[in-house]
Amino acid sequence: MKQPLTEEKVFKDPVHNYIHVQDTIIWRLINTKEFQRLRRIRQLGTSYLTFHGAEHSRFSHSLGVYEITRRIISQFERSGYKDWMPEESLLTLCAALLHDLGHGPFSHSIEEAFEMNHEDWTCRIILEDTEITAILRDVAEDFPGKVASVISKTYEHEIVVNLVSGPLDADRMDYLLRDAYYTGVNYGTIDIDRILRMLRPYHGRVVVKESGMHAIEDYLMSRYQMYWQVYFHPVTRSSEIILRQIFRRAKELYQSGYEFRFMIDPLGDLFRGEVTVEQYLLLDEAMIQTAFMQWTLEKDELLSDLCSRFIHRKLYKYVEMENLDSETIDEIRRSFAVAGLDADYDLEIDFPTDLPYDVFRPGQGFDSKQILLLDRHDKLREISEVSDIVRSISGIHRGRYHLYFPQDKLQKALPMLPSSIAEIFAK
C-alpha cells in the first residue's frame, strides 16, 4: 500500500531537526492547498500577544506530529514487535499528519463563538471531495473513510487511534516541545528520545516499559507547567475573551441587520451558521485580522473598540481571586449595570482548570486516557499506582477566578461602584 519516494525528502525543522518524508502519498498530501492552508493558522492562537515568539503555525505542528508518529512506527517495525500491524502504518501516518486539518482561525475562540468543532471539519475536509480526498482515494476507495474514522476515534484497531490521540500521543509530544521552543519557556523540554524508546505496542494499545517511568513523570510535569505558564496565561485569556466578544458582537449586529462598512465572504454565512467546506477553507487568520482591522473603522462603537483593542493589543486587565461565589458575581454585575458599565461586555469571569492526569479508579477497567506501565513480567499497571509523583499531582486542579475588564472604562465608573465591589478592582 505504501508508495516509497525514490529519494527521501526532508523538511528542516527547529524542533525535530529534520522531518523525513518517505512515502509519495504523504508528500502529495503536504502539497495540497488544504494542508498548506494550515500555514495561515497559528498553533497557539492569540498566545503570540503574550509570548512574542509564539508565531508558529499549525502547519509546523502537523509536520511534527507526523514525524514523531513516523519515529514511533519505525521503532516498532525495526524491533519487530508482534503487537504492531505494519499494514496500518500508512493509515496511522496519514491520520497523524491530517488530524488538525479542520482547525479554523483562532480555533478555540471561533469554535466557542459559533458552536463548531474542528474535528468534524477535519473529517468533512477528508471526506468531501477536496485535493486531500482525491489523494487518499488513490490508496483505496475506502481509505478517506478510514482516516476519518481514526480521527473520530471509531476505527476498529484501537492502537491506531491510541497513537494519534491517547494520553501519550504524538500530538501532545510535539506541541509541548514546539510550544516550549517558540515561546522560549523551557518547561516543555521533555526527553522525547527516551519516551519513544520506551513505548511498546501491547494488546491493542501503546504502553510504556516500566523503566521509562521517570521520563513519563517528567512529561506530565512539563505538561502541567505548560498549561499554567503558557496555555492559561491570563494575558492570553484576555485576548481570547476580546476575540470572542468581537465574534459575538459582529454576529449580533449581522443578525439585527446592521450594515457593515466592510464584509467579506464567507463571514456572513458563518454568522448565519451555513458554511460549506469550500467556504470554510477560505477562512484563515489573515482574513480575520483583515476584517478586524477594517472594523476598527466601523460606526458601531462597541465593535470598533473591541477590534482596536485586539489589533493594537490594548487588552483587558484582570484581577485574580481565590474564591468567588455566584452571589458575589451577581452583585458585581448589578453594580456594573448601575454604574453605567455593560454587564455583558465589560466583565468576563474566567475559571481556568485542568486535570494534569486522570488516575485509575479501583474497580474500573483501564481507561483510554490512562498511561499504563508494562513491567518485566508483562504485567500492566496504571502509572499512578507506581509513581508517587504522578499520584501526588493527579488531583490538582488549581483554578482561580480571573475577572477581566476594560481598565479605562472601569476607572471612570469606579466612584459609582459600592466600595466592596470597587476594592476588588482597585489595583
Next chain:
Amino acid sequence: MKQPLTEEKVFKDPVHNYIHVQDTIIWRLINTKEFQRLRRIRQLGTSYLTFHGAEHSRFSHSLGVYEITRRIISQFERSGYKDWMPEESLLTLCAALLHDLGHGPFSHSIEEAFEMNHEDWTCRIILEDTEITAILRDVAEDFPGKVASVISKTYEHEIVVNLVSGPLDADRMDYLLRDAYYTGVNYGTIDIDRILRMLRPYHGRVVVKESGMHAIEDYLMSRYQMYWQVYFHPVTRSSEIILRQIFRRAKELYQSGYEFRFMIDPLGDLFRGEVTVEQYLLLDEAMIQTAFMQWTLEKDELLSDLCSRFIHRKLYKYVEMENLDSETIDEIRRSFAVAGLDADYDLEIDFPTDLPYDVFRPGQGFDSKQILLLDRHDKLREISEVSDIVRSISGIHRGRYHLYFPQDKLQKALPMLPSSIAEIFAK
C-alpha cells in the same frame, strides 16, 4: 533624560532569554499601535515557504535589536569607557527599537514593485504625528528628529549611527541568531556574548579588541552561510518572484481600468503611488494575503493563477546555470514567445550575489563598513589585514544564474522550443 520604570519589565524571548525594559519611554513605544503593527509583518518575508519554522515577525526582531543594543551600552557604561557618551543612550535605544518601523508587508518585494524605501517610511512614521511621535516628543521637542537622523545615518555623533547600522551592529547580530533559531539552520549561531565583550567605543566608532578576532571571523562565516543557505534560497526567491509578479499584474490591471472583484483600501492608492502615513499603517501581511486569496477568484487568469500559486504554494521551478550571456537570454525569451509562453511572466532570471565583507583598500581611509581591530598598543587595523580567513573570503561573490518558470506551462511548450533551449529546462 531617562525615565526609569519603577520595576524593570521583561519579555520572554527564545533567542536572548529575556528582553529587559528599564525605561518608561521604551515601554510606551513598544505599546503603540505603530510598533504593534510589526507583529503582522514577518521578519523573513516569504522564507516560511522554504523553512516552515521561519514565521517570526519584525516585532520579535525589533525587540532583539533593542536588547543587544542595551547590553552593549550597559557594558560600555559599566566599564566607564571614556569614548562613550552616556547621554546618548536613550537616543540609541530608541533608534535601535524603531529602526524597522517602516517595513511594509513582504517588504523587499513590495519595495521593488512600488519603488518605495522602508527607511523613508520609518522616518515618516517617527516624524509625522503618530503615537510614536507623541511619545518621543515627551523626551524633547527635537527628539523625533534626532531618532530619525540616526536611522537615516545623518546624526552628528557617528558612534550612535555605527551602533544601529554598522558592520557589527545589533541589527545583524540579532537577525543572524534569530533567523537561525526559527529556521532551525544552525549556521547562524554566533558567540554573541564574546563579541559584545570585545566591542569598544573608540574615536567615534565601535571597534573590536584584537583578541576578539576569531569571534568576528566566525560571525562573518555565519553571515556568509546564512546568505547562501537561507536568504538566497532558490525556493524563497521563487516565491518572491511570484509576489512581485502579482503586484506588477495587479498594478497593470488597475491602471488599465480593470474592475476588481475584490479591492481593499489602501491598495488602490498604493497602485497610484499616493499613500499617506495613516494609510501605510493599515498595510500588513494579513491584508495582502487576504487580497491574494480573494484574487484567486478574479476573472483575469494571469492574476488568478499567480495568486493561487502564492497562496497554495505551487511555486515556479528553477534551473541553475553557472554562466548565461545576454545573447542566450534574448534567445530564450524569443523562443518562449514563439512557443506561446509569456516572455515577461513565464521566465524570470535571477543572479543573487553578495559581498561577504568589504575589505580595506590601501591608500583609502577606513570606511564605515569595515570592521576595525584595536590592538593593545591602541593601534587600529582593518580585520582583513590580520585575519587570513577574512581576507580569503572577502572577494567571494559566488553568484549563479537561476531561471524560474511555471513547470506545467513550460512542460506543454517544451516540444515547441528549439532543442538547445529545451535542454536547459529539461530536468
Next chain:
Amino acid sequence: MKQPLTEEKVFKDPVHNYIHVQDTIIWRLINTKEFQRLRRIRQLGTSYLTFHGAEHSRFSHSLGVYEITRRIISQFERSGYKDWMPEESLLTLCAALLHDLGHGPFSHSIEEAFEMNHEDWTCRIILEDTEITAILRDVAEDFPGKVASVISKTYEHEIVVNLVSGPLDADRMDYLLRDAYYTGVNYGTIDIDRILRMLRPYHGRVVVKESGMHAIEDYLMSRYQMYWQVYFHPVTRSSEIILRQIFRRAKELYQSGYEFRFMIDPLGDLFRGEVTVEQYLLLDEAMIQTAFMQWTLEKDELLSDLCSRFIHRKLYKYVEMENLDSETIDEIRRSFAVAGLDADYDLEIDFPTDLPYDVFRPGQGFDSKQILLLDRHDKLREISEVSDIVRSISGIHRGRYHLYFPQDKLQKALPMLPSSIAEIFAK
C-alpha cells in the same frame, strides 16, 4: 575592601558561558595550589561509571558557584535593595568560591569510611597557614576567620550564610545545571535567569518574589528527578559500596599489620586517623586510583578482588525490593554465611531516601531550610502554602531496598541457599 582587577578576567564555561572575575583577591585564590587541587577531584565521585560524561571536577563546580553568587549580588546591588549590605560582597564571593575546598577524593565514601567531614577540612585549609590563608589575610587579619564562619554557618549576618548554603543557594543551582549538562540528563535544566531575577534580600535572608513561584516549583521538581535519576542511581551506589569496602579492607589490613606491596604517603596516616592539612592536600583521586590499581596485585585476595572490580568496572549487581524487614535481613546474612559467602563483604543493603523539600509546620517559625515567597504586600509565605505541587511532593521519600552482591560468587553459592532466599537473587 574590594580590589578590582584593571581588566576583568574570564573563564569559558559550558554551563554559564563565561565566569567573570573582577577582583584581585578572587583571581589570586583561584591560582593557589589548594584551589587547583580541586581539578583532581570529581564533582560526582563515581557517577562517571554510570554516566560516562560526568567526569567534571569540583574545580569547575566551585567556579560556577562563585559565578552564580556574583550574579545574585550584582543584581542586588544594581537594584539597590536596602536589605543587602554591599560591604559583605567580597566575603560572600570568597565563601562561595571556597565552600568545597575541603572535599577529599571520592568524598562521600572517604568521609563515611574514615569518619571525616569535608566542611571541617575546608575550614582548616582556610585557617591553617596555606596559600589561601595568606591571600585572605591580605584583606584583613580576621578575614580567614570570617570566611570559615560563613562556611560553618555561624557568621553573624544570616543572609551571607543563606546565599552560600540555603534551600535556594548558588551551590544547588550550579550542581543541578552542571550535573545535568555533563551527564546529559536533561531533567536538571532550570530557568536560572528567572530564578535569579526573582530573588530578594529580605530581613536577613534570601526570599523569592511570589511571581517566581513556578520557576521554583520547576527547580524543586528538577532536584527531585536528579536525585532519583542520577545521584541515587543503583550503579553509582554499587561503585560507592565497593569503594567503601576497599577502604574498610585496607584499613583492617593496615591495622592488623599486613605488609602492603604498595603503599603511599599519606594513606597510612589516613588509616591511623592522623592526617595534617599539608598531608590532606596531597590526597586526590589520581592517588587513590593509583593505589587501587597497584592493589589489584596485592596478595590479599579480598582487597585485590575489590580493587579489580573498581578499576575495571566489574561492579556488584543488585536486586530491588519494596519491603525488607530486619528479620529477613538477618536470615539472608545467616544463609550467606552458611553458603560460604562473606556476610560482611558479599552483601550490602542500601535504602536511599531523600526529602525533596521540607515544608513549613504550623505553629513553628520559618526554618532556614524553607523557601519563602514574598507577595506584593510584603507578606512572607512558605512556598508549600501557596503551591499545590510543592505541597504534593514534599512528603515523598520514595526509598526502596537495594541488595548489592558479587554476581559471580553468588551464582556459585545459589544452590546452597534456601529457596526463599535464592529466589530473591535469581533474576
Next chain:
Amino acid sequence: MKQPLTEEKVFKDPVHNYIHVQDTIIWRLINTKEFQRLRRIRQLGTSYLTFHGAEHSRFSHSLGVYEITRRIISQFERSGYKDWMPEESLLTLCAALLHDLGHGPFSHSIEEAFEMNHEDWTCRIILEDTEITAILRDVAEDFPGKVASVISKTYEHEIVVNLVSGPLDADRMDYLLRDAYYTGVNYGTIDIDRILRMLRPYHGRVVVKESGMHAIEDYLMSRYQMYWQVYFHPVTRSSEIILRQIFRRAKELYQSGYEFRFMIDPLGDLFRGEVTVEQYLLLDEAMIQTAFMQWTLEKDELLSDLCSRFIHRKLYKYVEMENLDSETIDEIRRSFAVAGLDADYDLEIDFPTDLPYDVFRPGQGFDSKQILLLDRHDKLREISEVSDIVRSISGIHRGRYHLYFPQDKLQKALPMLPSSIAEIFAK
C-alpha cells in the same frame, strides 16, 4: 557474523543523546579492562588546564566514534546502497570503537618524549592476548588481525578504512562536537545529521552528495576554528611543554642513576624503552599525576620545580612573534646561557601550524585525504573545485612563533640580557 543482543543497550551521552549498542561483541568489548582503561585518559590531554570543562575521557570519545559509525552504516543499509558491503559492518564498528585503544596518558606528549606511537599500541593490544583479543577471536580466528589492519590502514576494502580514518571520518566528527561541548566553545557545532544524510558509499570510498557541500564547508570552518581556538591554545601548549620537560628530565636522571624518592612500575621500563603490553596497560593519567605529585618533593630541583608547575598550574608564560629566524634563536639561546638561564629548559620555541584542508592538485589522482562531491550525474569532483570558501581557506597555515619561558626566572635574569633580547620578553 553479527550477534544481536536480545535487547538493545544504551549509554546516555551528552553529545549524541544515546549511544546504541545492538551487538553482543560490541557490548563485551566495552566491558573489557583494556577499554575501561580509556576512562582514565583524557581526550584532550592538558587542555583542561586552559578550558576547565574539558575533562572528558577517551572512553566517551570512543563510544561517540562508534555511535557515529553505527549511524552511517545503518543509513547505508537502510538505503540499500549497493557500494556498501553489509558483511563489513561488524568489522567497521569494532575498528571504530577500538581505534584509540592504544593511547597512553597525555598521549601526544608521552609519544614525543618516548618515541612511541599510539596506533602501534592499539594494534598490539588488539593482537597480543588481551581480553579484547579473546572477544574478537570469538568472531573468527583472523578477526583481530582484520581489525588491526583497518586501524593501520592496510585492510583490503578501502571504504572500511575510509570510514574509520578519512577526511570526513567518524573520529573527527565526534571530536569536533565533543570537544566543543566540553570546552564550551561553540565553534565546533556542526550539522552532523545533515552530513550523515549526505554521505554515500561510492567506488570504495565515502563521498558526499553535492547538495551537502555547505554542510561540509561549515565542518571545515569549524575544524579550522577548533584548531586555533582550542587545540593550539598557547596555555595548553605551555602545559604540554612542561609535561615533555618533566619526561625528559626524569629520563635523564634515571639514565644517570639518580635515586628517585618515588618510583612506580612501569615508569622505569618506560625510561629504558622496554614496556610490554601488560605493563603499558597499567599506565594511566592517575599514575602520571601521582608520580608528578610525589616528585614535587624530589631533591633534584629542576624536576621538582617542573612537577610543581604542572601540578599547581604555574605554567610558562609566552610571547608571540610573527617572524623569528634561526640566527635570532641562536642569539637568544646564547644570551640565556650567559645570563645564567638554562638554554635547554628555560626556553621553548613553538611554531604551531595546520593545513585546514589539502586540496586536489591537477594532474594527480584523488587522494585519500580529499573530500569528494558526487553530483547528480554521478560525477566526482574534489570539493575545492566547487566551493570558493574551501579553496580560499585551503592554503592557510597561519603559524606564529611562540616563545615559552618561566616568568619568575626570566624576570631575575632580565638585567643580564642584551636589550634587544630583553625587549622581546618584556611584557
